[in-house]
Amino acid sequence: MRARTAGIAAALLVLAAVPLAGGPFAVDFVTKTMLYAILALSLELLVGQVGLVCFGQAAFFGVAAYAAVLLTPASGPAPLWWLLPACLAATGLFAAVVGALSIRTRGVYFIMVTLAFSQMAYYVAHDTPLGGGTDGIYLPAVPSVAIAGFRLVDLGRAVPFYYVTLAFLGAAFAFLGVLLRSRFGRALAGIRVNEQRMRAAGFSTYPYKLAAFVLSALVAGLAGFLFAVKDGVVNPELLGWHVSGTVLMMVILGGIGHLHGAVVGAFAFALLQEFFMSEAIFGSFAKHWHLGVGLSIILCVALMPRGLVGGLRRSAADEQG
């Protein structure tokens, strides 16, 4: 427990120091990776804690990102205080509908149904006037963060945005950590291990799973919202199954069943991708980076079936899974 706290504190310190030590490229890279880490945390809640393998997490990420763009008036910036809650509300509503229908299915059917819903969202963004087509749409103005006219932070600048993202990553991690210790969190764990027994004990498991599904979507929506603010543009690819698959790989790579596994997985994946995309190292082969990343992930999963954080621990507690 103490080692875990020390690990989290060290990670926060290192992340906080990045803008001081690194240049604009490092800041941009780590910001993006932290956004993916938030998204991976959201999926870990479903996959690792409830045992629901969702293959449509990109939909919630993308819906929140599109909401941020569509809800910002063309005339100027919207205050963060209402724009973020509004985007999360839209994402939560969407997730409630998708969840209410998909949670009735199990196993591979759940995977397919969530994939189907996210592809539907993808085509709505891609093929309707609402979504602006393949090119996407631009965010008219970066949301303002001000109290009584006094501007607290400029989200349009890279370094302040970096720290805001770091704060949200820390908040999401802490929120999920507290949630999983609670009775709600323990009930989710019970459902993952043995849903039949939970029902026999008197838990109506469906509302629990639906609540977890919506909470997960809200955390994914937070990541999507920040993504839209960071890039200032959204496109249909944000909702595509590539993103859902990438996040799932991050969670698996890091180690299913641990919150910090999702964060470690997001960073490991981003670093692998950066490494194999480097033309300085691989020359013209760098454009085939998917191959390198894919092979390394296969290797990692074969050697460390319980992920990067699972592989580093002693096996005693992990054997039974």
Place this chain on the structure above:
Amino acid sequence: MNKDRAVLRGRNLTRRWGGVVAIDDVSIDLVQGEIHALIGTNGAGKSTLVNVLSGEVPASSGTVELEGQDVTRWPQPRRARAGLGRSYQRTTIFAPFSVLENCRLAAQARFQHPWRWMSPASACGESGDAARSAASRAGLGHVLDREAGRLSHGEKRQLEIAMCLATDPGVLLLDEPLAGMGAEETARMLELLASLAEGHAILLVEHDMDAVFRIAGRITVLADGVAIASGAPADVRDNPAVQTAYLGGAR
């Protein structure tokens, strides 16, 4: 409470799976303070009857009454919260969790409060107390911190019962709690079941005839989904239909 009033009452229960009738017009009463044994050959419909009574499987026809209330249309979790506990033939525990957490989680069903997300589950005193007392009642007080998956087979069966007790049920439906147990473990379990009879109405599905005739106050015999006899152990033993269908052939 009137000792003869049935706590759980199944009336004319039928369950069909397509063309196959698993149980056919079975009626059964469970009375407070009595162990009602359910015997029958493999495939006679014993587990189906338990599943229909507990709400895991809906009845095709017939009714289930719990404490005088018609619960036929209630889903299993609601019946469980109303005091209907069950154990499983195949051990159904939370293997990666500690013995205490297994019981605590079961007890938590009565104090769910999912909105209290800030306070840790371990701080839930009610479920912790219920879990400890259920575990020690079932004879597991000395292994509270052990991982459930590492218990011996007999201890896992005891944990099944402990998890049931942790939900504080009035009715216990026990599906072969003695399955796969050694002589010593069986004796200990029978002692536990006898002590539980006082405060509960118990349905005991069991293969072990010696055990059944020793402990049951009433026995119902199922054959091919039909209740061919029901009554006091001595009457059931002497029933010619039972002897041909079951006891005579097998023993």
